[in-house]
Each structure stands twice: as structure tokens, then as C-alpha cells.
Amino acid sequence: MQYKNITIHDNAYGGYGVGTLDSGKKVFIPFAVKGDIVDIEITEDKKSFSYGIIKSLIKPSELRDNKPYCPFLNECGGCLFGNIKYEEQVRIKENILKYNFNEIENFHIDNVFYANPLRYRIxxxxxxxxxxxxxxxxxxxxxxxxxxxxxxxxxxxxxxxxxxxxxxxxxxxxxxxxxxxxxxxxxxxxxxxxxTTKFGDLFVSPKVFSQSNRYLNTQLQETATSLLPEKGNILELYCGNGFFTITLSKTAKSILAVDFDREVIKLAKKSNIDNCKFIAYDLTRPFSPNFQFDSLFVDPSRQGLSKSVIRLIKNKLPKEIVYVSCNPTTMKRDIKNISEFYKIDKFYMFDMFPNTYHIESVAKLVLK
Known part of the structure; x- marks a missing residue:
């Protein structure tokens, strides 16, 4: 089914432009930009919303970038925001975060970090x-x-x-x-x-996760780790190859760093961090370490914190938590799950993946 002259009124997490059909149903359209007027074809019709594709671009948005950096921007599944002016991409992501966290009382973004949107991926x-x-x-x-x-x-x-x-x-x-x-x-x-980082050598592999923005990696390290007090005992979960651990170690008294992936723990140990013990453990299993910690630092995958980690937080109630996330949906879910005890003290956005819909966020949570 086709529809004509659909106005795109927003861009959403996931990389879609958002329009509204005559029936009031929302339609999500890849490569559409807020302000576009388009003719579309419905590709998937669900009960409460639909997906569509652009058949004709009737009137382009003023937010479209008139100097595209890649000939495949309207085809490739990578850069779904790549046809939007970069400054507007950043604003769209800020708005996505504000919309996502609108149930969190007094939510605001303290600072936004972004840099060169090209040649950043390493x-x-x-x-x-x-x-x-x-x-x-x-x-x-x-x-x-x-x-x-x-x-x-x-x-x-x-x-x-x-x-x-x-x-x-x-x-x-x-x-x-x-x-x-x-x-x-x-x-x-x-x-x-x-x-090599300003804090020491990390060891990286193509087979395991590593932060990949050459321009913002150091800023992310410094900003996130500075949110914890010095001389504390820190439990770090989902530590990966030690990207944050190596920075935390410069001011912490001691660190217990945990990740499920044995291979990435082997890489982390190569950094020879004196005041840190690395262990491999499946954090979906019940977890109660024999380690007295003041603060918690977490950087989970897109799935967010496991139920076991949520239980650990509620049982131990660390003084502060730094939560680094690449998925605002699961981050909001987890923060709501512990909102009886914690509130957001600081919140930062990092555009680690320009031209995509992905958003990196850093939150400091403190006891109420």
C-alpha cells in the first residue's frame, strides 16, 4: 500500500524517520529525515505502527546534508543518520535521550561530547x-x-x-x-x-569488543572514571580489556574487575595493573564477590545489566555507581529498577558512532 505526501516529523532510535498516516498510526521509514515530505510504500504493517520505504522524495528537509560523504548513504545499513547534517544528528540523539528518560524526575544532560564524524572507526x-x-x-x-x-x-x-x-x-x-x-x-x-593510552598500554584484538572512536576514546575514559572518588575500592563489572580499568587504577585503592569473556580477561591481564584483580565470571549467574567495595563501575553490552547484577546492587547499595551504556533503552530500564535507592547525579552523552543511530551515555548514580 502506498501513501503520498507524508511529512516526517521526527527521527527515532533505530535510525528511522517517523511519519503519521491518515489513520493516526505511526510509520517508521529508514533514511527519512525530519522535515522531509515523502511518498512511501508500507513494507510491514503491525497493529500499532508500520514500517515503510521512500518511493519518492517530494520535498527534502533543510536538515539533509547536501554534500553526502558516501554514495551508498541511502542503501547501506551502517550510516542510517549519515544523510543528516552532523550538528543536527547530535541534536537528534540528545532529543532521543530526553524522550527515553522522560519518566526520570529532573532528567537533564550535563554535557555532550562529539568530534570528527569521518575516519573515526578503528x-x-x-x-x-x-x-x-x-x-x-x-x-x-x-x-x-x-x-x-x-x-x-x-x-x-x-x-x-x-x-x-x-x-x-x-x-x-x-x-x-x-x-x-x-x-x-x-x-x-x-x-x-x-x-597506548595516556594511562598505559591496553591490549586489543579484532575478536573482542573495544571502544572504536579514535577521537573520543580518551575523553570517554577520563570523563567516566573521574566520576568516582579517589582512594576507593571499586568493583568493575563488564570490564572488557581494561579500557576503563587502566584509568581507574591511577586513583583507586583497589579494583576487582569482572567480565564473562575469558579471552578478553587474558588481554586485560597483559596490562599488568598492580592494584587490580581480573576474573572471568558469567554475570547472569548469582554473584556476591568476597570483596568490600565502595563504588561500582559498569559498562554492559546492549542487553544492559543482568538480573543478578541488579540484585547485587540492591543488596550491597554501593555509595555511587557509574553506568556506561551503548543502549539508552536498557539503561533507562536498569536505572528505573534501582530508582528506589538511587538518583542520577551526572549524565553525559558521547557520540562515539557518528552517522549511525547509536548513542553512548555515562551516568553517575548516587544514593538518595
């Missing part, structure tokens, strides 16, 4: 097929062949091109670059490299 996953490389077309398994990706480091792209020359069949490979320009791939003999 970790990525690339698909290869018979000498070609690229990404999937939005919501499909159709490979878009590219010769460059302007949000990815040029050093990674050069290595990708070399690998593509000999690729046969289909495969997907992960890449990471350190701060000296060395690129490591899944198929390299040495599967990790050092990454």
Missing part, C-alpha cells in the same frame, strides 16, 4: 565475497560492494583491499587498528596488539 567488521568487499544493504543479505568507507580508518581500508584481492567465496572478518597505525585482522598469526 575497529570494524567487513564482508568479503569473491574479490569484493562491503556491507549489507539495509535489512537484507545483499552485499553492497564498495571501494572505501569514509567512517573507517584509511589504514584498515588499505588492509581490507589487500585481503579482498585473494578472497574466494564469502567470509566476514574483523579488524582493529592501534594508535600507531598497525592493523590486526582475525586471520593474522598474532591476534592482538598493544594500544
Amino acid at each position: 575497529k570494524c567488521s567487513i564482508k568479503f565475497k569473491d574479490g569484493r568487499f562491503g556491507f549489507y544493504k539495509f535489512n537484507t543479505r545483499e552485499l553492497i560492494s564498495i571501494s572505501d568507507c569514509p567512517v573507517i580508518s584509511e589504514n584498515i581500508i588499505e588492509k581490507v583491499k589487500d585481503i579482498a584481492k585473494g578472497s574466494v567465496g564469502f567470509t566476514e572478518l574483523n579488524f582493529i587498528e592501534n594508535n600507531e597505525g598497525k592493523v590486526v585482522c582475525d586471520i593474522d598469526n598474532i591476534g592482538y596488539t598493544n594500544y
Whole structure:
């Protein structure tokens, strides 16, 4: 079914433009921009909302970027906000956070951090097929062949091109670059490299999660860790390769750092942090460490905190919690779950993934 002259009145988390049909039902349209007037076709009709695609762009929004940085912006599933002027992307993400947290009393964002929206990615996953490389077309398994990706480091792209020359069949490979320009791939003999920070050496691997914005990584480290008092005993959960641990260690008395992934814990231990003990543990299981901690630092995956961690918080009631999140929906859920005891003291937004809908947030929670 097709509809004409639909006005896009908002952009939503997930990367969609939002319009309203004559019936009052909302319709979510990829690559549509707030202020566009479009003709659309419904692709999926649900009870309370629909999905659609743009058939014709009748009147473009003033918020559209008239100098697109990539020829595949309206196809590729990566940069769903890439056709929006960058300053407006940041404002859209601020509004998404404010809307998401509107049930939280007195919610406000203390500061927003953003930087160069291009060539920022130093970790990525690339698909290869018979000498070609690229990404999937939005919501499909159709490979878009590219010769460059302007949000990815040029050093990674050069290595990708070399690998593509000999690729046969289909495969997907992960890449990471350190701060000296060395690129490591899944198929390299040495599967990790050092990454030098102002706080010491981290060890990174293409196979495990690492923060990937070359311009904002240090700012994220410093801002998040500065929210905890000095000389405290800190329990850090979902610690990964020690990205925050290495910074916390400079002022903390002691740290117990925990992650479910044994491989990433092996990398974290290579940093030789004297006042920290790293352990691998499945945080979906009941957890009550034999460690007296004053503060809690958490950086979970998109799924947010496990029920076990929520129970730990309610049982131990640490003086303050720093919560780093890449998913505002699960972050809001978790904060509401402990809102009987905690309130938000500070809240920061980091645009770690420009041109996408992803949002990184940092909250400091204190006891009421």
C-alpha cells in the first residue's frame, strides 16, 4: 500500500524517520529525515505502527546534508543518520535521550561530547565475497560492494583491499587498528596488539569488543572514571580489556574487575595493573564477590545489566555507581529498577558512532 505526501516529523532510535498516516498510526521509514515530505510504500504493517520505504522524495528537509560523504548513504545499513547534517544528528540523539528518560524526575544532560564524524572507526567488521568487499544493504543479505568507507580508518581500508584481492567465496572478518597505525585482522598469526593510552598500554584484538572512536576514546575514559572518588575500592563489572580499568587504577585503592569473556580477561591481564584483580565470571549467574567495595563501575553490552547484577546492587547499595551504556533503552530500564535507592547525579552523552543511530551515555548514580 502506498501513501503520498507524508511529512516526517521526527527521527527515532533505530535510525528511522517517523511519519503519521491518515489513520493516526505511526510509520517508521529508514533514511527519512525530519522535515522531509515523502511518498512511501508500507513494507510491514503491525497493529500499532508500520514500517515503510521512500518511493519518492517530494520535498527534502533543510536538515539533509547536501554534500553526502558516501554514495551508498541511502542503501547501506551502517550510516542510517549519515544523510543528516552532523550538528543536527547530535541534536537528534540528545532529543532521543530526553524522550527515553522522560519518566526520570529532573532528567537533564550535563554535557555532550562529539568530534570528527569521518575516519573515526578503528575497529570494524567487513564482508568479503569473491574479490569484493562491503556491507549489507539495509535489512537484507545483499552485499553492497564498495571501494572505501569514509567512517573507517584509511589504514584498515588499505588492509581490507589487500585481503579482498585473494578472497574466494564469502567470509566476514574483523579488524582493529592501534594508535600507531598497525592493523590486526582475525586471520593474522598474532591476534592482538598493544594500544597506548595516556594511562598505559591496553591490549586489543579484532575478536573482542573495544571502544572504536579514535577521537573520543580518551575523553570517554577520563570523563567516566573521574566520576568516582579517589582512594576507593571499586568493583568493575563488564570490564572488557581494561579500557576503563587502566584509568581507574591511577586513583583507586583497589579494583576487582569482572567480565564473562575469558579471552578478553587474558588481554586485560597483559596490562599488568598492580592494584587490580581480573576474573572471568558469567554475570547472569548469582554473584556476591568476597570483596568490600565502595563504588561500582559498569559498562554492559546492549542487553544492559543482568538480573543478578541488579540484585547485587540492591543488596550491597554501593555509595555511587557509574553506568556506561551503548543502549539508552536498557539503561533507562536498569536505572528505573534501582530508582528506589538511587538518583542520577551526572549524565553525559558521547557520540562515539557518528552517522549511525547509536548513542553512548555515562551516568553517575548516587544514593538518595
